[in-house]
Amino acid sequence: MASRSIRLAVIPGDGIGPEVVAEGLKVLDAVAPSSDLKFERTSYDLGAARWHRTGETLPDSVLAELRDQEVILLGAVGDPSVPSGTLERGLLLRARFELDHYVNLRPVKLFPGVATPLAGATPDDIDMVVVREGTEGPYTGVGGVLRKGTAHEVATQESVNTAHGVERVIRYAFEVAASRPRRKLTLVHKDNVLTFAGDLYQRVLARVAEEYPQVSTDYCHVDAATMFFVSQPARYDVIVTDNLFGDIITDLGAAIAGGIGLAASGNVNPAGTAPSMFEPVHGSAPDIAGQGKADPTATILSVAMLLDHVGAAEAARRVERAVSADLAGRAALGPRSTTEIGDAIAGRVAG
Amino acid sequence: MASRSIRLAVIPGDGIGPEVVAEGLKVLDAVAPSSDLKFERTSYDLGAARWHRTGETLPDSVLAELRDQEVILLGAVGDPSVPSGTLERGLLLRARFELDHYVNLRPVKLFPGVATPLAGATPDDIDMVVVREGTEGPYTGVGGVLRKGTAHEVATQESVNTAHGVERVIRYAFEVAASRPRRKLTLVHKDNVLTFAGDLYQRVLARVAEEYPQVSTDYCHVDAATMFFVSQPARYDVIVTDNLFGDIITDLGAAIAGGIGLAASGNVNPAGTAPSMFEPVHGSAPDIAGQGKADPTATILSVAMLLDHVGAAEAARRVERAVSADLAGRAALGPRSTTEIGDAIAGRVAG
Ligand SMILES: CC(C)[C@H](C(=O)O)[C@@H](O)C(=O)O
Ligand SMILES: CC(C)[C@H](C(=O)O)[C@@H](O)C(=O)O
Numbered sequence: 001m002a003s004r005s006i007r008l009a010v011i012p013g014d015g016i017g018p019e020v021v022a023e024g025l026k027v028l029d030a031v032a033p034s035s036d037l038k039f040e041r042t043s044y045d046l047g048a049a050r051w052h053r054t055g056e057t058l059p060d061s062v063l064a065e066l067r068d069q070e071v072i073l074l075g076a077v078g079d080p081s082v083p084s085g086t087l088e089r090g091l092l093l094r095a096r097f098e099l100d101h102y103v104n105l106r107p108v109k110l111f112p113g114v115a116t117p118l119a120g121a122t123p124d125d126i127d128m129v130v131v132r133e134g135t136e137g138p139y140t141g142v143g144g145v146l147r148k149g150t151a152h153e154v155a156t157q158e159s160v161n162t163a164h165g166v167e168r169v170i171r172y173a174f175e176v177a178a179s180r181p182r183r184k185l186t187l188v189h190k191d192n193v194l195t196f197a198g199d200l201y202q203r204v205l206a207r208v209a210e211e212y213p214q215v216s217t218d219y220c221h222v223d224a225a226t227m228f229f230v231s232q233p234a235r236y237d238v239i240v241t242d243n244l245f246g247d248i249i250t251d252l253g254a255a256i257a258g259g260i261g262l263a264a265s266g267n268v269n270p271a272g273t274a275p276s277m278f279e280p281v282h283g284s285a286p287d288i289a290g291q292g293k294a295d296p297t298a299t300i301l302s303v304a305m306l307l308d309h310v311g312a313a314e315a316a317r318r319v320e321r322a323v324s325a326d327l328a329g330r331a332a333l334g335p336r337s338t339t340e341i342g343d344a345i346a347g348r349v350a351g
Numbered sequence: 352m353a354s355r356s357i358r359l360a361v362i363p364g365d366g367i368g369p370e371v372v373a374e375g376l377k378v379l380d381a382v383a384p385s386s387d388l389k390f391e392r393t394s395y396d397l398g399a400a401r402w403h404r405t406g407e408t409l410p411d412s413v414l415a416e417l418r419d420q421e422v423i424l425l426g427a428v429g430d431p432s433v434p435s436g437t438l439e440r441g442l443l444l445r446a447r448f449e450l451d452h453y454v455n456l457r458p459v460k461l462f463p464g465v466a467t468p469l470a471g472a473t474p475d476d477i478d479m480v481v482v483r484e485g486t487e488g489p490y491t492g493v494g495g496v497l498r499k500g501t502a503h504e505v506a507t508q509e510s511v512n513t514a515h516g517v518e519r520v521i522r523y524a525f526e527v528a529a530s531r532p533r534r535k536l537t538l539v540h541k542d543n544v545l546t547f548a549g550d551l552y553q554r555v556l557a558r559v560a561e562e563y564p565q566v567s568t569d570y571c572h573v574d575a576a577t578m579f580f581v582s583q584p585a586r587y588d589v590i591v592t593d594n595l596f597g598d599i600i601t602d603l604g605a606a607i608a609g610g611i612g613l614a615a616s617g618n619v620n621p622a623g624t625a626p627s628m629f630e631p632v633h634g635s636a637p638d639i640a641g642q643g644k645a646d647p648t649a650t651i652l653s654v655a656m657l658l659d660h661v662g663a664a665e666a667a668r669r670v671e672r673a674v675s676a677d678l679a680g681r682a683a684l685g686p687r688s689t690t691e692i693g694d695a696i697a698g699r700v701a702g
C-alpha cells in the first residue's frame with residue numbers, strides 16, 4: 001500500500017530518557033510495515049546536558065522547528081545538577097503551553113498479570129482515563145515574590161482558569177466518555193475551597209452535559225478522590241480535572257496501576273494547530289540511568305497513544321496487545337533489561 | 352487532687368457530627384476522673400441548620416465567644432442542601448483563619464488489627480505525622496471572577512505564602528520531628544512548577560534545619576508523594592506541607608491507614624493566642640446520619656489530641672491505648688453501632 005509519511009520529532013532527554021525512547025522507536029519500527037505509515041525522524045538535543053553547555057532550555061529556534069513536525073515523542077528530562085524548575089518550566093511546560101497541549105491524556109489501567117499495591121484489586125476495578133487540563137490553572141507561572149529573603153517575604157502563585165480553556169478540555173472529556181462503555185464522567189476539583197475556579201468548572205460541565213445526554217456526570221473533591229483511588233477505584237471511568245489536581249492523581253493512578261514504569265501520557269492539541277507530544281509519566285531517574293534497568297513499557301504505551309493520534313488505530317491496538325501479552329507473562333520471568341523488554345514487545349508486534 | 356477547669360466549646364455540626372461528638376464527650380467524661388481536668392462545656396449551634404434558619408455561618412458574636420474558650424471540639428459540618436463552599440469558607444475555614452490555626456496536625460498511623468487497602472503493609476510501615484499549614488497557601492480565598500458566565504470568563508485563585516507563615520509551621524514540624532524516634536522531616540511541595548512558593552518553603556526549611564542538626568530532612572514532590580504513600584509509606588516520618596497539598600495527602604493517608612473513620616486532626620494555634628480546634632478529618636456523611644452507623648473513632652482520637660494540647664498527656668495516652676485495644680479486637684466482632692463503639696472505648700478508658 002502507499003505509505004503516508006509522518007514527521008516525528010524525538011526528544012530523548014536525560015537519564016533513562018534515551019534508553020526508553022530507543023525501545024519506543026524499536027516498537028514503532030516493528031509496527032510500521034503492517035501500517036501505511038512511515039516516520040521521518042528528527043532528533044532534538046534538549047535537556048540537562050544542553051542547558052549545562054549553552055544555558056538553553058527550549059530555544060525559540062528549536063520551538064519553531066518543533067512546530068513544523070507532526071508529532072513529538074519525548075523520553076524524560078531533568079537532572080539533580082539543574083536547579084529545580086529550570087527544565088520543567090523552561091522546557092516541558094514551555095512546550096505544553098506554546099504548543100497548546102490543552103489535553104493531557106493519562107490512562108490509568110491495570111493490565112492483567114500486573115501487581116498492584118492494592119489488596120484484592122483486579123483489572124476490572126482499575127480502568128479509567130484522566131483528562132487533565134494542560135495549559136492553565138496553577139501551572140501558568142503567574143505569581144511572584146516580594147521582599148525575597150526577608151522576614152516579610154510574600155510568594156504568590158496564581159491559578160488562572162478561563163471559560164475558553166475549561167470548556168475545550170471538558171468537551172474533549174465528554175467525547176472520551178461517550179466513546180467508552182460506561183459513559184461516565186467525573187469532575188475532580190476542590191470547589192468548596194477554590195470557589196471561583198471550581199464554580200467555573202461546575203457551570204461549564206453542567207452546560208456541556210446537556211449536549212451529551214448519554215454520558216452520566218458526577219463530582220468528587222480531589223482529596224476524596226485520592227481516597228477512592230485506593231479504596232474504590234472502580235468508581236471512575238473518565239475524570240476531567242485541572243492541571244495540578246491532574247498531576248497529583250495521575251501519579252497516584254500510576255501507582256495503583258502497577259507503577260510509574262507503565263504509565264503513558266499524551267500532551268494533546270486536539271485542534272491540530274501544533275504537534276502533540278507523547279511521553280511516559282515517569283521522570284529521568286538519574287539513579288538508574290545507563291544501567292539498562294529502566295522499564296520502557298510506559299514509553300511503548302505512549303507510542304501506542306501517538307499512533308492513535310496520527311490515525312493509526314490498528315497499529316496502536318497491535319502495540320497495546322503486544323504490551324498486554326508481555327505484561328501478562330512477566331511474573332513468570334526473571335528481571336529483564338530495558339532492551340530485552342523492548343525486544344520482546346517489538347517481537348510480538350512484528351510477529 | 353485539685354482539678355483544673357478548662358473551657359471547652361463543642362460544635363456538633365451536621366449529619367453524623369452530633370453522633371460522633373457525643374461519643375467523643377463520653378470518652379472525655381470517662382478519662383476526666385483519672386486526670387486533674389474538668390471541662391466546662393458550651394455547645395454552639397453552627398452548620399447547615401443554622402444557615403438555613405438565619406443565613407449565618409460563623410457570626411462575629413459567636414466567633415468572639417469562641418475566642419474566649421480554651422479549646423474547641425468540632426464534629427462535622429456540611430449538607431448537600433447548602434451551596435458548596437458556603438459552610439466550608441464561611442465556617443470551617445473562617446474559624447481556622449480567624450483563630451490562627453497555622454498548624455493542621457494530622458497523624459497517619461495504622462493501628463494493629465486495622466485493615467489497610469495496601470497489600471502487605473503493616474503498622475511499622477505506616478506511622479507518620481503530617482504537619483499541614485493551615486492559614487495561607489491556596490486557601491486564602493484571594494482570587495475572583497471576571498466576565499462571569501460569558502465565553503470570556505476568567506476565574507483566578509491565588510496561593511499566598513509568607514515567610515512568617517511558612518517559618519512558623521516549619522519550626523513546628525521540626526519540633527515534632529525532633530520528638531520522634533526517626534527524627535526525619537520531609538518537605539512535600541511542587542517546587543519545580545510552583546517555583547515562587549516552593550522556593551520560599553525550601554529556603555526556610557534549609558535555614559531552620561541548621562538549628563536542628565539531629566533532624567534529617569528531605570524533599571518530595573506532591574505527585575511523587577501520593578505514589579510513595581501507596582508503594583513505600585515507610586519513607587515518611589514527619590511531613591511538612593502547604594495547605595492544599597496537606598488536604599490532599601492526608602485524605603490519602605487516612606485511606607491507607609484504615610479509612611476516614613479513624614483519621615483525627617487538630618487545627619492548632621501553637622502560640623496560644625486563640626483556642627485550638629480538634630475534629631475528625633471526615634465530613635458530615637448525611638447519607639448515614641441518624642442511623643448509628645458512623646464510626647466515632649476519629650472523633651475519639653481527636654479528643655486524645657485535644658487532651659495532649661491542654662497538657663493532659665497521661666489522659667491522652669490512656670484514650671489512645673483504649674482506642675488501640677478496641678481496634679485490635681474489631682475484626683473478631685460483628686458491626687457495632689456508634690454508641691456501642693463509644694461505650695466500649697469509654698469502658699476501657701475508665702476501667
Ligand atoms: C515534571 C513536571 C513539570 C510534570 C508536571 O508537573 O506536569 C510531571 O510531574 C508530569 O506529570 O508530567
Ligand atoms: C471541608 C474542607 C474545607 C476541608 C479542607 O479542605 O481543609 C476538609 O477537606 C479538611 O481536610 O478538613
